[in-house]
Amino acid sequence: MTKTLIRNAVIMTMNAKGEIIQGDVLVENNRIASVGGSVPSVQADTVIDANGKVLLPGFVQTHIHLCQTLFRGRADDLELIDWLRQRIWPLEAAHNADSVYYSAMLGIGELLRSGTTTILDMETVHHTESAFQAIQESGIRAISGKVMMDHGTEVPAPLQEKTAKSLEDSVQLLEKWNGAADGRIQYAFCPRFVVSCTEELLTGVRDLSEQYNVRVHTHASENQDEIAIVESERGLRNVIYLDRIGLARPNLILAHSIWLDEEERRIIRERGVKVTHCPGSNLKLASGVAQVPELLRDGVPVGIGADGAPCNNNLDMFQEMRLTAFMQKVKHGPTVMDARTVLRMATMGGAEVLGMEKEIGSVEVGKLADLQLLDLEDFHVYPSFDADWYSRVVYAATRGDVDTVMVDGRIVMRGRMMTTIDKSYVLREADRTLRNLLSRL
Template sequence: MYLFKNVFILNPTDSGPFDFFKGSVLIKNDIISRVYKDSESPLDIETDGIIEIVDGNWQTMLFPGFIQTHIHLCQTLHRNMAENIALIPWLKEHVWPYEAKLTGKTIGISVITALKEILSSGTTTVLDMGTVKHQDVIFEIMEITGFRYAGGKAMMDEGTGVPDELLEKTDGSITESVRLYEKFHNKNNGLLKYAFAPRFVLSCTETLLSEVRILSDKYGILIQTHGSEHKEEVEYIRAKTGYGNISYLDHIGALNDKTVIAHTVHPDDDEIELIKNMGASIVHCPSTNLKLGSGIAPIYKYIQRGIKVGIGADGAPCNNALNIFSELKMASLLQKGINHDAKIMIAKDALRLATVNGASIIGESDRIGRIEEGKQADIVVLDMNTPQTINFECHPSAALVYGCDPRNVKATMVAGKFLFRDGMFSDEIRDIEMFFNEMREE
């Protein structure tokens, strides 16, 4: 049980101004039990156990834990090894060969390395796409560490340049995905969720893509995929199918309202309207899209059209950082720049991508995304007594998006437990990191 007192609280809203106030927050088990505002006193609280008081001394701000709705934790060990190259050759020459060689040990080390980076920069939830194999390892790490994780194995049953180790039979890919769903979905008190993950059109047959949509409807779970990321990709798909990327997915019946499409840099207007009408979601990955030369997704247009938009750092080989602060700042500034309008995509709009929007995209709005009584205690604790956040009380959202970086993160709590605090990770994270470092290869 924890009581945060003498803190500032910044709370996102779906629209309009954010809630910003001085107060205190009481955490019981994994739940936000009470939120005290301004003059309300937490001194008369009734507790049925030991309580730790965390005094912010009016120099600390609490914010909901960040939600990244597109990331590849398994790729982290290939950081700084795939530079100055566009998407398709980047996949064929670097990422797919790297993933083909992953073992249980190396994928474990990769995931733990990524987990430490995102926790120390305030992320408490991810929607992750794994590789074709070893997805059990990722779920087991998340279960042991207590992180909030949605994800699934990459599904790949065709494609030019796909290594043999990654190329699956269609039935086998589906069978394995369903097995993982049945084993892990909703486990660990609901912290784990399964999501089907057909990689993208160029590595999936029409049969696989359409079957995944049927399974999503049957089980009521997410589909995550990549779409319209790079012009070369879109041109390949048009030459192969006669359709644009998103139009093709719709044509074969592969889309539904649980579809989450990463990137979406190059859809045409009809495809944008299609996404809106379908109720599908888009995830913005600004750093990756710039680094691979893919372009700038017009997310302000998507938001104005009423499309749900999330945000993610994508993977270490194409970013190269996984911290959310870089993405938030980039998401805001890019839209201001390409639209020549300083008044759009303000800091609050960027923060919604990583909080209330992210929670909605993964179907967890009733549990996370705000600091609210009854919700899960997923919280990032920010040190605002730093040179880059001076006068944060004047514009707290702006201070968070344009001034903060991982150095401001004092602690990250998931479901009422500190997984990162004062530069240290939880015992479970340190223990499992040691386990994988000492593991012998099979």
């Protein structure tokens, strides 16, 4: 048994009581063994002095596209449908196994360095194993799956799938990777959105997800043009259509869900559907402002995700937390979406969206040791006297304040130095593989 002791931290537990305590956290193997009080150093193999630092659960990002990280800055200033058809789909179509791997590594490095320890990821049509390999090697926790596309106009030939083959390839990936890395990797079926999927594919996903007891992750109601296409082709709005074909169930996680009517919100609430909010992406693509306070009042689990690097252009949860709060305050007034609510969305709220609230999302005995240490000894987060810790973390801290990150009991960054990813090598290979990818366009 390996033991890691984190000493003298301010511990923001994010437990049900919202307790903030001073003391030690002992990790045994990959789980939290004790929280608070004082633990003798002789009991630990590794001791981290966290005096002056804040210990938090790692962030849980509920919508990421690792395969798109290479495309940062190559799809700016467009609306969603043009963004996909003109830039993203052609770029994804040019991917090979090499470029997917380094795109994933580039994104994971950014995520870990900014305190994110768990992601819900959606890959592209091909080469998904390369992303799983990067996830496995880097140490991040992830639910991921190949994107599924068997329908739509202006889709590049390499992304056009046959329905049966899309389902078959997804099942093969699931059977190989679901539960890999001692359970750190899980599989999800990822039909891109209704615009890209036949009803046959979506009902196949419905049945297979039930058979294998895994999640379904898709985009829905992100953009009004998208909704118009769905209504034209299927005769119903997005969520109503998904409910009619039996996909609106507790294992369904919807990205964005901006343009919901009352009936769709009722379906989401009553069927136990989960939602992931992507404020940076929604603002940059001018998609709209999601009904986050309303969904939370309805009791709907809502997490936060950065989406992809070409529509954000970073994967920084600190920025997403600020935007989550600020954009709703403009609409509803300054008292809505306080810092504690937003930090909960980024931790326990995300865990609930993924159905992992009993394993991650808070610093509690028995939970998996997915943790981050913030060093808040700097100008931009002072004064510290009589501080509101939630305010300091959500409104003032930045990703540069993340000092140490642990996933599954393994230290993946300490003192801002990565231990599982060779930064200079990944940066160099990202440029090389992008250069090669662009030559294939």
